[in-house]
Amino acid sequence: MDVQKDLEKVIELTREQNKWRRVEAINLIASENVMSPLAESLYMSDFMSRYAEGKPYKRFYQGTKYVDEIEVLAMNLMNEITGSKFSDLRPTSGTLANAAVFRILAEPGDKALIAPVQAGAHVSHTKFGTLGALGIEHIEMPYDKENMNVDVDKAVKMIEEVKPKFVVLGGSLYLFPHPTKELAPHVHSVGAKLVYDAxxxxxxxxxxxxxxxxxxxxDFLNVSTHKTFPGPQGGAIFSNDENEFKKVSRTIFPWFVSNHHLHRLPSTAITALEMKVHGQEYAAQIVRNSKALAESLASLGFNVIGEHLGYTKSHQVAVDVRKLGGGTFVAKTLESANIIVNKNLLPYDPPEAVNDPSGIRIGVQEMTRYGMKEGEMEEIATLMKQILMEKKDIQEIKRKVIELRSRFLEVKFALNYDLSKYNSKVIPMIM
Structure with missing residues (x-):
């Protein structure tokens, strides 16, 4: 066995990944972000090697006294910034957060109403994902093409007729808020619960x-902690309904999670603090940047969807690229120049087009955290035009991308703390 060769390969691949995505690429994947240096430092801790099955102070293992404290602290901080009374950080993804809630609210064979796939419903909301795995029937609410959203009037009638166990709002390709306030009274009037996947x-x-x-x-707010919230990969559940929350919380372990990846907890707490201090400034800049990118792309001749609605109110921009070769071709072409996006179904695509959809989905949250603003969004739009419309040399554009990225390597909207005072023998991974 050539251990040395394989060792060097592992190290080299990791180094190349870090160099490419942290230094040389413009990352526009809508479901990704980057932690602050402080949050990343605390991510590498002894917590990553430990188990803490169960809830704080009610564990099935010993050796968890500091886990209990950091988990309670992180939950309190997350409740504070969320405006919730109850939280659970044990789901290791947003999909598992959905699964835990769905499983309690319905039995196999029961019905759930979800936002229409055209309005961005995530696969975990559907028969192809978590709902299907749990044996719960998914029924899509009607789609309003004009507003690119749930059709409220028709959805109200459907809620009253179907009387589902729960209704799911929130989504994946997600440009505009779903109508929570408009639908909630009708959901509750038939004895159902409203779950929002944020x-x-x-x-x-x-x-x-x-x-x-x-x-x-x-009734429930399920989230990921690594998208527009720039923390470690993971999920969380929030609620103000104590009785329903307790039912869900009792089932996360052992139904869906054993150990819940404890090294997430300090980094999640740090990110909550960063959002407490910088969150409003950061979020406002994200939305300014997404609108600026959408407007710049449209002015250059791209078919950006949602023009009549102002293109977007979130971190995302959706572009129809059928005339430029389709979503798969465009995403791969942009990647060859170090601009990272993903192909994506658009509202008018059939499900079978998933491998080569009409569109691409763009998210600006990571580049915003690196300090890019509206001017840089215009530069990115121009680079995309040079690649996809003007067919300029890919290597030439790649050099321009690397030069642009080289000006934005420091994470913003972050807290700083000097860790050098800690003994490296006690906290070797931090150092």
Whole structure:
């Protein structure tokens, strides 16, 4: 066995990944972000090697006294910035947060109403994902093409007729808020619960540029902690309904999670503090940047969807690229020049077009955290035009991308703390 060769390969691949995505690429994946240096430092801790099955102070293992404290502190901080009474950080993803809530609210064979796929419903909301795995029937609410959203009037009638166990709002390709306030009274009138999946927009919500579903009648708020909220990969559940929350919280372990990746907790707490201090400024700049990018792309001849609605109110921009070769071709071409986006179904695409959809989805939250503003969004739009419309040399554009990125390597909207005072023998991974 050539251990040395494989060792060097592992190290080299990791180094190349860090160099490419942290130094040389413009990252525009809508479901990604970057932690602050402080949050990343605390991510690398002894917590990553430990188990803490159960809830704080009610564990099935010993050796968890500091886990209990950091988990309670992180939950309290997250409740504070979310405006919630109860939280659970044990789901290791937004999808598992959905699964835990869905499983309690319905039994196999029961019905759930979800936002239409055209309005951005995540696969976990559907028969192809978590709902299907749980045996819950998914029924899509009607779609309003003009507003690119749930058709409220028709949805109200459907809620009254179907009487589902729960209704799901929130989404994945997600440009405009779903109608929580309008639907919540009707959901509750038939004895159902309203679940809002804010995985993508949680940071915008905390930053006060997106309405808080809990204030508008949602019973559960499920999130990811690594999209517009720039923390470690993970999920969380929030609620103000103590009885329903307790039912869900009792089932996360052992149904869906054993150990819940404890090294997430300090980094999540740090990110909550950063959002408490900088969240409103950060979220506002994200939305300014997404609008600026959409407007710049449109002015250069790209078919940006949602023009009549102002293109976007979130961190995302959606572009129809059928005339430029389709979503797969365009995403791969942009990647060859170090601009990273993803192909994506657009509202008028059939499900079978998933491998080569009409569109691309762009998210500006990571580049915003690196300090890019409206002017840089215009530069990115110009680079995209040079690649896709003017067919300029890819290597030439790649050099321009690397030069632009080289001006934005420091994470903004972050807290700083000098860790050098700590003994490296006690906290070796921090140092």
């Amino acid at each position: 995985a993508h927009v949680y940071g915008l919500m905390v930053g006060k540029v997106w309405s808080n579903p809990l204030d508008e009648g949602a």
